[in-house]
Amino acid sequence: MIIGSTKEQKPEKRISITPETSKSFKNLGLSVCLEQGYGENLGYSDNAYKENGVEILDNSNAVMTKSNLICKVRLPNTSDLELLKSDSNLIISEFTDEKKILKKNINIFSLNFLPRITRAQSMDVLSSQANLAGYRAVIESIYEYEKAVPMMMTAAGTVPAAKILVIGAGVAGLQAIATAKRIGAIVSATDVRLTAKEQVESLGGKFLTVEGSENLETKGGYAKEASQEFKKKQAEMLTTAASKSDIIICTALIPGKKAPRIITENMIKNMKPGSVIFDLAVSQGGNSAYSEIDKTVSIDGIKIIGLSNIMNKLPLTASNLYAKNIFSFVRNLYSREKKTFVINMKDEIIKNTLIKE
Amino acid sequence: MIIGSTKEQKPEKRISITPETSKSFKNLGLSVCLEQGYGENLGYSDNAYKENGVEILDNSNAVMTKSNLICKVRLPNTSDLELLKSDSNLIISEFTDEKKILKKNINIFSLNFLPRITRAQSMDVLSSQANLAGYRAVIESIYEYEKAVPMMMTAAGTVPAAKILVIGAGVAGLQAIATAKRIGAIVSATDVRLTAKEQVESLGGKFLTVEGSENLETKGGYAKEASQEFKKKQAEMLTTAASKSDIIICTALIPGKKAPRIITENMIKNMKPGSVIFDLAVSQGGNSAYSEIDKTVSIDGIKIIGLSNIMNKLPLTASNLYAKNIFSFVRNLYSREKKTFVINMKDEIIKNTLIKE
Amino acid sequence: MEIDPFIFRLSIFVLAIFVGYYVVWSVTPSLHTPLMSVTNAISSVIIVGAIIAALAGTSENIFETSKIFGFFAIILAAINIFGGFLVTQRMLQMYKKKKTKK
Amino acid sequence: MEIDPFIFRLSIFVLAIFVGYYVVWSVTPSLHTPLMSVTNAISSVIIVGAIIAALAGTSENIFETSKIFGFFAIILAAINIFGGFLVTQRMLQMYKKKKTKK
Amino acid sequence: MISANLSAVFYLASGILFILALRGLSSPETSRQGNLFGILGMIIAITVTILSVGNFSSSIIYLLVFFVAGGAIGSFIAFKIPMTAMPELVAGFHSLVGLAAVFVAISAFLNPGAFNLGSPSNIKLASLVEMSIGAAIGAITFTGSIIAFLKLRGIMSGAPITFTGQHFINLALGISIIVLIFYLCKTQVDSFFWSVIFISFLIGILLIIPIGGADMPVVISMLNSYSGWAAAGIGFTLENTALIITGALVGSSGAILSYIMCKGMNRSFANVILGGFGADNSSNEVGKNKDQKPVKNGNAEDAAFLMKNASSVIIVPGYGMAVAQAQHALREMVDKLKKNGVTIKYAIHPVAGRMPGHMNVLLAEANVPYDEVFELDDINNDFANTDVAFVIGANDVTNPIAKTDPKSPIFGMPVLDVEKCKSVLFVKRSLSPGYAGVDNELFYRDNTLMLFADAKKMTEDIVKNIE
Amino acid sequence: MISANLSAVFYLASGILFILALRGLSSPETSRQGNLFGILGMIIAITVTILSVGNFSSSIIYLLVFFVAGGAIGSFIAFKIPMTAMPELVAGFHSLVGLAAVFVAISAFLNPGAFNLGSPSNIKLASLVEMSIGAAIGAITFTGSIIAFLKLRGIMSGAPITFTGQHFINLALGISIIVLIFYLCKTQVDSFFWSVIFISFLIGILLIIPIGGADMPVVISMLNSYSGWAAAGIGFTLENTALIITGALVGSSGAILSYIMCKGMNRSFANVILGGFGADNSSNEVGKNKDQKPVKNGNAEDAAFLMKNASSVIIVPGYGMAVAQAQHALREMVDKLKKNGVTIKYAIHPVAGRMPGHMNVLLAEANVPYDEVFELDDINNDFANTDVAFVIGANDVTNPIAKTDPKSPIFGMPVLDVEKCKSVLFVKRSLSPGYAGVDNELFYRDNTLMLFADAKKMTEDIVKNIE
Numbered sequence A, B: 001m002i003i004g005s006t007k008e009q010k011p012e013k014r015i016s017i018t019p020e021t022s023k024s025f026k027n028l029g030l031s032v033c034l035e036q037g038y039g040e041n042l043g044y045s046d047n048a049y050k051e052n053g054v055e056i057l058d059n060s061n062a063v064m065t066k067s068n069l070i071c072k073v074r075l076p077n078t079s080d081l082e083l084l085k086s087d088s089n090l091i092i093s094e095f096t097d098e099k100k101i102l103k104k105n106i107n108i109f110s111l112n113f114l115p116r117i118t119r120a121q122s123m124d125v126l127s128s129q130a131n132l133a134g135y136r137a138v139i140e141s142i143y144e145y146e147k148a149v150p151m152m153m154t155a156a157g158t159v160p161a162a163k164i165l166v167i168g169a170g171v172a173g174l175q176a177i178a179t180a181k182r183i184g185a186i187v188s189a190t191d192v193r194l195t196a197k198e199q200v201e202s203l204g205g206k207f208l209t210v211e212g213s214e215n216l217e218t219k220g221g222y223a224k225e226a227s228q229e230f231k232k233k234q235a236e237m238l239t240t241a242a243s244k245s246d247i248i249i250c251t252a253l254i255p256g257k258k259a260p261r262i263i264t265e266n267m268i269k270n271m272k273p274g275s276v277i278f279d280l281a282v283s284q285g286g287n288s289a290y291s292e293i294d295k296t297v298s299i300d301g302i303k304i305i306g307l308s309n310i311m312n313k314l315p316l317t318a319s320n321l322y323a324k325n326i327f328s329f330v331r332n333l334y335s336r337e338k339k340t341f342v343i344n345m346k347d348e349i350i351k352n353t354l355i356k357e
Numbered sequence C, D: 001m002e003i004d005p006f007i008f009r010l011s012i013f014v015l016a017i018f019v020g021y022y023v024v025w026s027v028t029p030s031l032h033t034p035l036m037s038v039t040n041a042i043s044s045v046i047i048v049g050a051i052i053a054a055l056a057g058t059s060e061n062i063f064e065t066s067k068i069f070g071f072f073a074i075i076l077a078a079i080n081i082f083g084g085f086l087v088t089q090r091m092l093q094m095y096k097k098k099k100t101k102k
Numbered sequence E, F: 001m002i003s004a005n006l007s008a009v010f011y012l013a014s015g016i017l018f019i020l021a022l023r024g025l026s027s028p029e030t031s032r033q034g035n036l037f038g039i040l041g042m043i044i045a046i047t048v049t050i051l052s053v054g055n056f057s058s059s060i061i062y063l064l065v066f067f068v069a070g071g072a073i074g075s076f077i078a079f080k081i082p083m084t085a086m087p088e089l090v091a092g093f094h095s096l097v098g099l100a101a102v103f104v105a106i107s108a109f110l111n112p113g114a115f116n117l118g119s120p121s122n123i124k125l126a127s128l129v130e131m132s133i134g135a136a137i138g139a140i141t142f143t144g145s146i147i148a149f150l151k152l153r154g155i156m157s158g159a160p161i162t163f164t165g166q167h168f169i170n171l172a173l174g175i176s177i178i179v180l181i182f183y184l185c186k187t188q189v190d191s192f193f194w195s196v197i198f199i200s201f202l203i204g205i206l207l208i209i210p211i212g213g214a215d216m217p218v219v220i221s222m223l224n225s226y227s228g229w230a231a232a233g234i235g236f237t238l239e240n241t242a243l244i245i246t247g248a249l250v251g252s253s254g255a256i257l258s259y260i261m262c263k264g265m266n267r268s269f270a271n272v273i274l275g276g277f278g279a280d281n282s283s284n285e286v287g288k289n290k291d292q293k294p295v296k297n298g299n300a301e302d303a304a305f306l307m308k309n310a311s312s313v314i315i316v317p318g319y320g321m322a323v324a325q326a327q328h329a330l331r332e333m334v335d336k337l338k339k340n341g342v343t344i345k346y347a348i349h350p351v352a353g354r355m356p357g358h359m360n361v362l363l364a365e366a367n368v369p370y371d372e373v374f375e376l377d378d379i380n381n382d383f384a385n386t387d388v389a390f391v392i393g394a395n396d397v398t399n400p401i402a403k404t405d406p407k408s409p410i411f412g413m414p415v416l417d418v419e420k421c422k423s424v425l426f427v428k429r430s431l432s433p434g435y436a437g438v439d440n441e442l443f444y445r446d447n448t449l450m451l452f453a454d455a456k457k458m459t460e461d462i463v464k465n466i467e
């Protein structure tokens, strides 16, 4: 069986196969073919791939027609899709519901739909990327923040520590907390899931509990949408918290729904000039007022940053982890005995990720 | 006596008097006057100043003619200087040897020439700004670095910790070490002064000693220029160190001399693509090959960043500390009994900072 | 004005109680079992009484009831003495510092 | 087959040494001085000997040399007893826990 | 035949050797030496006794025969018994001492002349009291130890056996013994003596049956103490200093030891000893699990001892370390161990904690050098060659069920093979499962020692115990 | 007049009370109770003696007069003496005990009949030996204590006085005492007895003069021990159990205490006791400064005790904490203190360390909450209301010379007023100055305790001692 991948469309910088995973694929008994110059933008030369047994083809068309399984970050464009063999497989992460491509008889797996079970952890793209996003969101915010973050008591006076507030303590939120804490900020965080409290505290952060709140956790560990009353209480609590914060990192999401709007215009009005809000949820609708995709909005001296693809800021690390996720998924899909990909609908992982009409 | 300050010329964003120090000046018995809109770019409104007893004048000319003492970050332009009363005082930090202005009978003090004595610590601009520069240099480098810095062992594989090398462990270097360490990098540093070893280790960094090196420390705690032989040994040691490093922060300076050239073309050639070099010494000639003022040069996938005024990246914090330094200096210059500025040439601080023909 | 030896014995008894009290206060918990076993072995000093019971007296007849009890007591105590000390030894063997250590 | 009382005394002596050994092992350093001072006070139990020296014997003449030594010994020991215990008490006063503490 | 004085001196010497023996046993370094002192003391005591009785008739042959026979049996048991059967062995041995004390008392009662205690039916009152007390305590020790032995051996149920009025009956029996002794002294009638012994046998049984199996070590130590008092009692009868010193020593040290053990288990001494009371609500919930599978429950001192004497230790941190914020204490513990020459590595499971890289953040905060931190693939083979795995607040990531049970929710996840270490220490607060909600069978393994406590607290306690 | 048996029982009781007294004194909670036990024991011993001698002639009046006179003097001294003179006071008291022992021995020697020891020139040999030993040790205690007293009082130089052959002379004198006692026994000639006492006086002097002032506490404890042995010796002579038990108790506990104190000072026992040897290179360089200004040298246990019992502590970290990387241990210490109910703040001087914000970086690493960290201006007034300042590796930033001496290089720098605290603890490795190279006079203040050690090590040790 042949696995292939082609360059992503700009601005996506990540790739799906690294020299390291090519080798793993080879060990598994699979051949890999890639488009020429596939990893160049990340410093992976074609030679590095060849050394690991990869066949470098002249262009993307060649790859598409040759492979039994294509793995990519995003959906290939329609013309490329047309080239795919029938009954071949496609693994991507973002699936943007484009019905048309399903006409052809190809199996599309979207890793975004992985079940949150222990066995799937090594394939969990959402986790691996959210983790990096949380880290990077803090770096971006600190970069934009025009003061020093850590406390410094010096001969020329004391620089107070910056206060960083993290909204949503999922994977991204936790890593944001950890990173902010490391740099020396005073970190607080809030979430609707009550288990998040212990987790936040396990990283040295302070948890802001919404008083009298129910636990809005689903069986799968995700959040449910909050009640109107809860939202009101949360807003009250956050208005004071935000006015004291220098940096706010928003990471709250509800699977399958628009991201909750948590930071309101009013809260932003009460913040200090020079503060920064980083909205990681911007592509799902944003947690913060004023946030716009791929723009930095300035309101009363407060910067509100919305970055749709923050992974482009550390594409190398992101690709390494993504490629490993893909590899783990393929290993689960591929049967070494039958030497083919087996779509076992009893396997929760395969069942959930396969996109059906 | 009246103290005044005017807006700096672009691109300088720092200011010399903050609302907080205005109040301190007032308590000392001095009046303060400022140009309209003086602190606006940092979010300090004219009102904030007025509340602290500052007189806001219409334009810089008015300030120049009215004040007995002008404090600024950089030298005012010649026309402004002409307006100064004779026998008035001027305190700045950067003095760029422009003989002409000395014609008029004004006392110019440059805080850059402060002696490194304990009593002068609260006025020490070099320290207060270098400290912030060290911090910010790390933030800038990490921002430019396209991988994650801290080690993360995750289900999708391990992200190795970045290796950060700091050249020169003075004030800026030490803060750079501290900041890099906090974020989770593996930090090593080198210096020509042997006392730096203990200091680097006191921050958890690893010190790279040049074998058989003499201690190149002056009485004042500064570095001397290194011998040819030393430089050779240092280069050898650094070639291996650099090839393993992901980020290099250069802070080495020798007072009154051009900054030593430490990172050579050859070393850079051996570095990994994706690495970042931040040259804080760029305005004094740079520690690194290829580094250019206010440019980011890319050589073989390695970014070499030269930023002449890194303080513009956190102007608020920098101004707060700078203003405190100025205040401490003025307090030392001003005699409360005589209600005037006293130029006591027996005072080491005044003697050293006063610029003579 | 001679003092009754009983008083002396009482003094000795009381002081020995103090010694017993202090001597084990600082024992490491991992040594609880060996300590218990050595104490057990020591308590078979009752054999002293057994020997007297078996040997003492005027009669040469060793099948006198009181002597028989003495001999039985000797067996019991002897089991205890050997068993107790040897088992302690075995247990302590396990606590030997490894040789790999510097 | 009576045992010489000396042997008993010896046993008592030896056991008391052990008790003394153990009883101070765990003392807090800050109590070294009070401990020393109380030990000093206790050691003036020598007054027992002094009393015997002063009172015992047949002669009613209290100016017998041996008795005079006894009386002097009594003074010395009494100074020590009162001084020792009182000073200890004073020192220990300083170790009272503060009342401000919960 | 040696003089009474000389033998008294030797008895004193053997008493001192016994003191030194106990002293030696209180620290691992001197423990073997302590045992030797004990042996020496015993040899002196026996030799002196034989010499001082001075009867070298044929009896001595019998004596030797019996002695050697007993010795052979004892040695045989000592060598054959498996190490795990230690507690019941000690209990068994105790019963022998108790019985021996009873026999000696009987012997003295039957033939007081031989011991200079007067003549039958005309025994010195003091001696009569002393020997009765000795016999009574010996008898209690005997039956009590037998019950403890049976419980530990599993022949009798370890569960506490209680019935109403238990304490009342014990009290009544105790009083009756006093009354009997009183009448024995008054009338010198044999049957009173025998009744004392018989009732004491009964008391021994009644005292121990209500005590639960978990508390047996304390009971054994308590019985040890009893056997000491019995010996002392006999010592007074026989006017024998060795018996008095040793008896008092064993009596008080045994009592203290049981007290210390109670403290170590966080139990009240009274509860344990009064059995019945404690039994109802004793069962130390933390140490028990629903199915009553047994776990080995250790404390900080055990852990410190094990690790200090190991040559290599692997630290396996998990979410519990993060919750307890134990990283700093952990680092300190490791520093101490390194000073003791122990090699240390950290094994980080890819999903330990609740966030990718969770452990790395915390270890970096505590300044753990990166080169001591290993990921699963790099370290999993090392466990087999390692002495101790110190699992601190981790659970799922060590659960071998992931390798064996396809139905388990964590099946297929790679796990750290901590169980391959010689010993595994688990620091957690209870037996409750981790994130995945599955029980971890490692807790019940033979080479596992559970350290139930908050991770930070426990680690700090361990630090205190490493020197 | 009471029977010998009864009085022996009471003597035993008083011996036990003395044991309990010492036991009580080993922990602060029970110490006052311990003292009461001691008093009680003493009362019993005295009463029983008077009753058992049973001579109620006029002598008893004299006895009471002398006793009350002595008591009055003792009480007067005890109340008047300043607390700082404690060590010399104890030394002085010792000399009295020693002399009393000598007097009792002389009395027994002169009038053996009164003690049932035979008649003059025909004293029981054993008693003769015992009383000579008692007298000799008493005499050594007497002169030794006097010398110690003089040294501590400052009347005699505290410096060790050594000369060649010192040890040889001591040895010769020691042997001569043994020889004299031997001849005394053989001939019962008075002058041998007096010579023994005289030579012993001499030995006492020679033993103590070579010992330096810093080692005096150890010496006092050692002399304490001697006085115990002297009492025991007399006890054997007088066949008095109280004296024997107490003497042995005091003798051994004193010896152990001096051993413990040596260990605490990191000195070898032999060095201290053999004086001369130790003296040359003893002077514990760490504790001394060039001008021989005295500093108070404490250890971890003292520090733990002080802070545990404080209600507020301010931590002042400096460069030394950074060098030692003691921040984690410090945090742990603070956690423990908080659990003891102590209020803690950190005072950060603007230039502490070697980089702006140096301390902040490290404290943040150790997770110290920001709201416990105060800058100089905000905390400087708090020192006056604080019990303890714990200065860890800081020096210049506390140096009051910055406020007073315009010539000093740090003049004009604001400093932390740590000296206003009730007690100041300085953790550093030596008396050497900090960055600015100026000596810090705080080290020599009365309310300062120097803790010479690496900051991390010391902090860890303190942690161990806080419970």
Ligand SMILES: NC(=O)c1ccc[n+]([C@@H]2O[C@H](COP(=O)([O-])OP(=O)(O)OC[C@H]3O[C@@H](n4cnc5c(N)ncnc54)[C@H](OP(=O)(O)O)[C@@H]3O)[C@@H](O)[C@H]2O)c1
Pocket (backbone or CB within 6 Å): A118, A121, E317, E318, E319, E320, E321, E323, E324, E350, E351, E352, E353, E354, E355, E356, E357, E358, E392, E393, E394, E395, E396, E397, E398, E427, E428, E429, E430, E431, E432, E433, E434, E435, E436, E453, E454, E455, E456
């Ligand atoms: N890494 C990730 O990104 C991620 C994300 C989500 C979920 N997970 C899941 O989290 C689990 C991680 O495994 P793990 O072994 O680290 O954790 P775990 O299996 O959840 O076990 C943690 C253990 O720590 C103990 N504990 C909690 N607080 C403690 C305290 N204060 N002191 C001492 N012990 C304490 C708990 O037992 P007691 O209650 O008995 O004390 C618990 O059993 C895996 O199942 C993984 O799939 C991981």
Ligand SMILES: NC(=O)c1ccc[n+]([C@@H]2O[C@H](COP(=O)([O-])OP(=O)(O)OC[C@H]3O[C@@H](n4cnc5c(N)ncnc54)[C@H](OP(=O)(O)O)[C@@H]3O)[C@@H](O)[C@H]2O)c1
Pocket (backbone or CB within 6 Å): B118, B121, F317, F318, F319, F320, F321, F323, F324, F350, F351, F352, F353, F354, F355, F356, F357, F358, F392, F393, F394, F395, F396, F397, F398, F427, F428, F429, F430, F431, F432, F433, F434, F435, F436, F453, F454, F455, F456
């Ligand atoms: N903050 C800044 O930006 C900056 C920059 C340059 C210079 N300075 C100067 O540095 C000084 C800072 O004051 P400071 O009080 O923090 O430091 P300091 O005055 O230099 O004193 C530090 C003390 O720590 C002790 N020490 C060193 N290593 C130790 C260890 N491992 N364990 C225990 N103690 C140790 C040293 O005494 P022992 O040797 O006896 O142990 C030393 O006296 C000021 O003079 C300041 O002017 C500051």
Ligand SMILES: NC(=O)c1ccc[n+]([C@@H]2O[C@H](COP(=O)([O-])OP(=O)(O)OC[C@H]3O[C@@H](n4cnc5c(N)ncnc54)[C@H](O)[C@@H]3O)[C@@H](O)[C@H]2O)c1
Pocket (backbone or CB within 6 Å): A116, A117, A118, A120, A121, A124, A126, A127, A130, A167, A168, A169, A170, A171, A172, A173, A190, A191, A192, A193, A196, A220, A221, A222, A223, A224, A226, A251, A252, A253, A254, A255, A260, A262, E354
């Ligand atoms: N078992 C596994 O394998 C595994 C793997 C990764 C993550 N997880 C768990 O899944 C859970 C969700 O993680 P995620 O990062 O993917 O979630 P997510 O990205 O869907 O949401 C981010 C966070 O926002 C929170 N949130 C939603 N609405 C909010 C509101 N109105 N106010 C405040 N916060 C709000 C959510 O509770 C969540 O914590 C976490 O508990 C994580 O530990 C489990």
Ligand SMILES: NC(=O)c1ccc[n+]([C@@H]2O[C@H](COP(=O)([O-])OP(=O)(O)OC[C@H]3O[C@@H](n4cnc5c(N)ncnc54)[C@H](O)[C@@H]3O)[C@@H](O)[C@H]2O)c1
Pocket (backbone or CB within 6 Å): B116, B117, B118, B120, B121, B124, B126, B127, B130, B167, B168, B169, B170, B171, B172, B173, B190, B191, B192, B193, B196, B220, B221, B222, B223, B224, B226, B251, B252, B253, B254, B255, B260, B262, F354
């Ligand atoms: N006492 C005070 O008040 C005070 C205040 C601030 C700083 N200082 C001390 O002054 C000293 C200098 O600090 P600075 O930051 O202003 O110095 P700097 O900015 O002049 O130089 C930066 C560092 O580069 C190093 N360097 C020079 N040539 C080098 C080479 N060839 N290779 C490697 N390193 C080289 C120097 O040794 C110095 O550490 C430090 O020791 C600092 O602690 C003292």
